[in-house]
Amino acid sequence: MILVDGLAGESISARDRGFAYGDGVFRTFKVMRGKPVLWQRQYAKLAHDCHALGIDCPPAQTLERDLAQIDTPDCIIKIVITRGDSARGYAMPSAVAVRRVVIAGAWPAHAADNNSKGIAARVCRLRYSSQPALAGIKHLNRLENVLARAEWNDADIAEGLMCDANANVIGGTMSNVFIEKQGALQTPDLRACGVSGVMRELVIELAKAHAVPVVVTAISLDQLLAADAVFVVNSVIGLWPVIQLDRMKWPQSKITMQMQQWIDDAQDA
Amino acid sequence: MILVDGLAGESISARDRGFAYGDGVFRTFKVMRGKPVLWQRQYAKLAHDCHALGIDCPPAQTLERDLAQIDTPDCIIKIVITRGDSARGYAMPSAVAVRRVVIAGAWPAHAADNNSKGIAARVCRLRYSSQPALAGIKHLNRLENVLARAEWNDADIAEGLMCDANANVIGGTMSNVFIEKQGALQTPDLRACGVSGVMRELVIELAKAHAVPVVVTAISLDQLLAADAVFVVNSVIGLWPVIQLDRMKWPQSKITMQMQQWIDDAQDA
Numbered sequence: 001m002i003l004v005d006g007l008a009g010e011s012i013s014a015r016d017r018g019f020a021y022g023d024g025v026f027r028t029f030k031v032m033r034g035k036p037v038l039w040q041r042q043y044a045k046l047a048h049d050c051h052a053l054g055i056d057c058p059p060a061q062t063l064e065r066d067l068a069q070i071d072t073p074d075c076i077i078k079i080v081i082t083r084g085d086s087a088r089g090y091a092m093p094s095a096v097a098v099r100r101v102v103i104a105g106a107w108p109a110h111a112a113d114n115n116s117k118g119i120a121a122r123v124c125r126l127r128y129s130s131q132p133a134l135a136g137i138k139h140l141n142r143l144e145n146v147l148a149r150a151e152w153n154d155a156d157i158a159e160g161l162m163c164d165a166n167a168n169v170i171g172g173t174m175s176n177v178f179i180e181k182q183g184a185l186q187t188p189d190l191r192a193c194g195v196s197g198v199m200r201e202l203v204i205e206l207a208k209a210h211a212v213p214v215v216v217t218a219i220s221l222d223q224l225l226a227a228d229a230v231f232v233v234n235s236v237i238g239l240w241p242v243i244q245l246d247r248m249k250w251p252q253s254k255i256t257m258q259m260q261q262w263i264d265d266a267q268d269a
Numbered sequence: 270m271i272l273v274d275g276l277a278g279e280s281i282s283a284r285d286r287g288f289a290y291g292d293g294v295f296r297t298f299k300v301m302r303g304k305p306v307l308w309q310r311q312y313a314k315l316a317h318d319c320h321a322l323g324i325d326c327p328p329a330q331t332l333e334r335d336l337a338q339i340d341t342p343d344c345i346i347k348i349v350i351t352r353g354d355s356a357r358g359y360a361m362p363s364a365v366a367v368r369r370v371v372i373a374g375a376w377p378a379h380a381a382d383n384n385s386k387g388i389a390a391r392v393c394r395l396r397y398s399s400q401p402a403l404a405g406i407k408h409l410n411r412l413e414n415v416l417a418r419a420e421w422n423d424a425d426i427a428e429g430l431m432c433d434a435n436a437n438v439i440g441g442t443m444s445n446v447f448i449e450k451q452g453a454l455q456t457p458d459l460r461a462c463g464v465s466g467v468m469r470e471l472v473i474e475l476a477k478a479h480a481v482p483v484v485v486t487a488i489s490l491d492q493l494l495a496a497d498a499v500f501v502v503n504s505v506i507g508l509w510p511v512i513q514l515d516r517m518k519w520p521q522s523k524i525t526m527q528m529q530q531w532i533d534d535a536q537d538a
Contacts, residue, residue: 142410
């Protein structure tokens, strides 16, 4: 089911600036038993990202009315907000009519035991470019992620890690990454590239709440390979332990399993 | 008038990957008296850019049939090619149905005497990011251009120049740039960022054909400011001399005016 500006439909205007330039933002998250999971956080991120691009984010109530129309109690929701239609040309239209698209989809085909057994991942060749003006924002310019994800076809590889030009790890193609070292967590600094997800933010807060040290910092690929444990997170998959990265292997970690439980508790709250 | 996969319409699928990720490419050019200007070159660039992203470009004949349906003999055409629809997720769909969208619009409102009198331009604050995997390609991830173009509202400023992180000039928000120095032309190297336009390619060829030295090289902003003349080009505007850049002013240049004539001749051919 798709809602375009609140109305059921399958299409958007061919003059939409999301289509023309990727001029918009999005979020993807779970709905469980009719309830959008961590909705306040998702909306806050959406509003933040809209603001960063100078797009007027629709009010939360407007999106909540859309979500209430979705006819499947358990699904994955993607909300896309674009600057709306305009004539040809990069200049922003003076009369803006922001567009909102809500797409409900099935739960992903990811093997359910990725959460418990962990996944194999790879390191992508494609390097994220550095763009402080867009870093952290979940905008619609995602060709880097598309090209990185196209590097492999092996169904046994569940995620690819992306580095910047300096071989610092930034995140997965669709996830944020954490490493564990001597009982503390680290996650990459996203001030120059990458996407800052709701689940990343939640994990940082949960670590602090449970007195697990956590720092946001540059993490080189070598540092990641020397970590005691690695995991990736996003709002759809939750937390997947990375138990293999190319030829490197890790055992399951106690902190990782605890974090999974804390996430489950927070999502049920 | 808009044609989506050859059929008149105003909308595209909300599942199009151009909308979701900017997963596609485009070109914009003039149609004069029913004839797409420099069409062979436009198609070659379109095919090249599709290939770079692993998208099967529709055959030239298919697009020519679309163009023949356009009901205005003088217009601006934008052709967008996307990877087509897919379910959620960055992974490319296995059964691809590439989408083509042909949008006909009115001639731009740019003052017609920009070509003869020249324009005032500015230097944008936003810096292009460096991404060799996408550099030169006219893809749909154009937020950098949108943000750069949003930096000014003054109608007297016709274009903004964009630099990379090293303060090398890359191009205008919607154009390629050339400088003239001691009778020779230079244009920025686009191996790390920027868009390689048909008009840029034509200007390089025309310079060579008329024994005007031309080099593709890194051009710092300081070098540009020290140039004897500066001009910007694209397939819609043709060639605009830059006679003012912030506080710097240049007189009209003989080579620039000659190049304009050579472009006109090539477009009529």
